[in-house]
Every structure is written in C-alpha cells, then in structure tokens.
Amino acid sequence: MLKSQRDSIISGLNGDDRKSVQRVVAAIKDARGNSPEPDKGSSRVNARELLQEWQGELPAEVEAALEAILARDETGPKVGEFPDDFHLKRLGSEERVRLSDFRDKRPVALAFGSYT
Secondary structure, eight states: OOHHHHHHHHHTSOHHHHHHHHHHHHHHHHHHHTSOOGGGTSOOOOHHHHHHTTTTTSOHHHHHHHHHHHHHHTTSOOTTOOOOOOEEEOTTSSOEEEGGGGTTTSOOOOOOOOOO
C-alpha cells in the first residue's frame, strides 16, 4: 500500500474515528516500546497481534485505517535486513560507489528529495 492510499483512508475518517485510531496506535507504540528489542534474544511484540486485541471493539472504518497503517509499515525493510545493492556516480567525477562497499564499515544515510 502506498502512503497516499493510507493517507486517503485516514483523511476520510471523522473526528471521533480519527481519535480512536490515534488511541490504538499510541497503545500499540506503548506496548511495543516496553517489549524487548529483537537483538536482546527475545522477539519484539508484533503490532498486528496487538491490533487483534482490539478487533470487534472498533468501527469498521477505524479497523480499515489501522489495517492500512500496518500494511504500509510492513512494506519497509526489517531490522538486520540488507538492502539491494546499487551504485551511484560521485558528483563531479566518473567514479562510481557501491552501497555494499560501506557494509560493516560505517553507517549510510540515503536522502531522497527534489532540490530543484
């Protein structure tokens, strides 16, 4: 699911439903924040499992919005997962740099945007 699709679902909620979504998201974040980190030997609390505790108690629109949020969040990379390798040309030269050249050496931050 694209961010625009998720945003469209959420923007269609009325005020009370939006507050319900915010309340459930805050409760899930709180529960996940109190759970062990994956690298400590235990698995982190799954947001989808926490959401199941709320099923049937929420209006269908709220459940659809929460499902959209989870679907969008699940599309990103997982902790410890390596991204696909790619290479880019350095500015002002013909030299090319591969993302994998930095593995286990230093952190890499990628910033996407328009600078025009």
